Amino acid sequence: MEKKFDKLFEKEKIDKILKLIIKNFEKDDEELLLENVGYLEKLCHTIKEKDWVFSEDIVSIILKNMNNRWWHVRQDLIVLLGHLTEMFPKDLIQIDLDPIIDQLKEFFIGDDDLDNRYHTLRVIGKIGLIAPNKCLQFLLNQLYDPNPKIQVYSINALTEIANHHIGEVKEILPFLTETLEKENIDPYVVQTLEESIKKINEHLYDKEISDFMMTEQISCPYCKEFYPAKSDVCTNCGKEVARCQICRQKLQHETDMKPCPYCKTFFHKKHILEWIRDKHNCPSCMRSLFEEDLK
Known part of the structure; x- marks a missing residue:
């Protein structure tokens, strides 16, 4: 299989690479499937490096196979989707993100593996950087999750969004402050909240100074x-x-x-x-x- 993929990459046959990846996902072999995810990731990096046209089929392949019975395969696909949001934000914002977000939410709720839930939440946060209005409420809701680690992942995602989209601060910052004032919060969550509130406030201050410097003053x-x-x-x-x-x-x-x-x-x-x-x-x-x- 390796030689076949190498030849297709050498000839830059994107369609045939995708067809072979789709065919391999039909097999019930964990080792083969993990290799297949690796080739899908290689294709993504090649598209980025060589400035090829991004294919929406990559997202479709990931979503279709995210319910694979092998949890390692599911996890690698979730992580790859997160990488896509970082590598191709301009391409992803052009497609309908709602089905992607809806499936991620279902996956987050339904997957028994905690690591996969954490990775899924992280990916939703990454999508929130390019489409905050589609992810913000879901992330805010996770601050009520009984699992402190889920709360921490949500706080970190919300902090990133606030620092990338200054317009969302008015909704995020009061919510974080209100959460911090609640009783019986896990110490790790308290620490994360304090650090996040500090980061957002510092970023706001830097933004104000930057705006002042960029605007002609008399x-x-x-x-x-x-x-x-x-x-x-x-x-x-x-x-x-x-x-x-x-x-x-x-x-x-x-x-x-x-x-x-x-x-x-x-x-x-x-x-x-x-x-x-x-x-x-x-x-x-x-x-x-x-x-x-x-x-």
């Missing part, structure tokens, strides 16, 4: 604070944007502006100097004004 001549250049009023003191009374344009930086020492009207430094060299007065209050008065 200095308010009244309160000396910075505010977004697009705003018509200072977001700190509420005063209207200062404009040069000569050119009528916004005054952007404190180093570029000068006020009249008498009426306190602001001007661009360059413009007021040109004005007083010619007119010798303030264009606003008309009082006599010379260069040395602006120092």
